Amino acid sequence: MDMGVASYAIEYDAELMLRVKDGDPASFGVLLSKYRGPVIHYLHRMVQNRDVAEELAQEVFLRVYKARATYEPAAKFTTWLFRIATHLALNALRDGKPERGGQSLDGGVEHADGRPSAxxxxxxxxxxxxxxxxxxxxxxxxxxxxxxxxxxxxxxxxxxxxxxxxxxxxxxxxxxxxxxxxxxxxxxx
Amino acid sequence: MECPLEMGGRPEILLEPGAERHAAECARCRDWLRNLETTRQALDLWQPEPVRPGFDRALWQRIEAEEARRWWRPWRPLAPALAAAAVLVGAVILSSGPEPRPLAEFAEIEQIEQTLSDVQMLRDLGLTQPL
CATH class of the missing domain: 1.10.10.10 (Winged helix-like DNA-binding domain superfamily/Winged helix DNA-binding domain)
Structure with a gap:
């Protein structure tokens, strides 16, 4: 990614989060649609269980929203986001949460394109x-x-x-x- | 540059940008970097699945519930005091109903009724002059 584009993206995320801090939930919606996928996929690969990953991702975004009043753009927004996600994932793994769901190493392979042979x-x-x-x-x-x-x-x-x-x-x-x-x-x- | 894969070397420097320069002269490191690329390609097999619908809706519901709790949270420590105040106000309202008539008023009525009853009795006995 071009550094200029990257720094613009960083500033844009911080700007959005500052708007959320000022009471604009629509900006939170923009951040959610941008990072929902990456956070869920990261958590899914961490805990190897899709249901637990989505549950944890909800908690990540809820914590971001709850912490909006204290947000300061000192670090990249994604650093903060993935720090929360990693913390929750490591706690869930230590609590044995993914195994409780009974879907560890779950499948759910979806083939969007083409039809491969059996x-x-x-x-x-x-x-x-x-x-x-x-x-x-x-x-x-x-x-x-x-x-x-x-x-x-x-x-x-x-x-x-x-x-x-x-x-x-x-x-x-x-x-x-x-x-x-x-x-x-x-x-x- | 010494081979970072040698005993006592720092193999992690093969992940730094200048590693290819060394690898051009070191077959062992060249192999390691090639294997790294193959491993990273194998990891590409694990592609993300689409996010299930309903994720956002569930999150916004949790946020709304949290907001409602947040509104109530500052008042929660005052809950016992507020409950006591409510009881007090209720008691005051109940006690401020129609004022009871003074006892003196009751005594007066009773006295008049007694007098009328006595007059009637005297009249019945013929002990009074007709009016």
């Missing part, structure tokens, strides 16, 4: 399942770092702020996580 679909689902299990087997912080790096395309500095550690610690987490994933997913190459 065999292709089975192969695809089997590969996808391997990816899910490989990610699920990572330690929580490594998992969070990989998901933010790979799927949210966050910079090391931002991941460091979300996880509350140094940039070099993030790189170390990522190196170990990718090493583990490489070993587990080598046969998919």
């Amino acid at each position: 065999e292709q679909q089975l192969i695809r689902e089997s590969r996808l399942d391997m990816v899910r299990r490989a990610v699920a087997a990572l330690p929580e912080k490594q998992r969070a770092a990989v998901l933010m790096h790979k799927y949210q395309e966050m910079e090391y500095s931002q991941i460091a702020k979300v996880l509350g550690c140094s940039e070099s610690a993030v790189k170390s987490l990522l190196f170990r996580a990718y090493e583990t994933l490489r070993a587990r997913l080598a046969h998919l190459a």
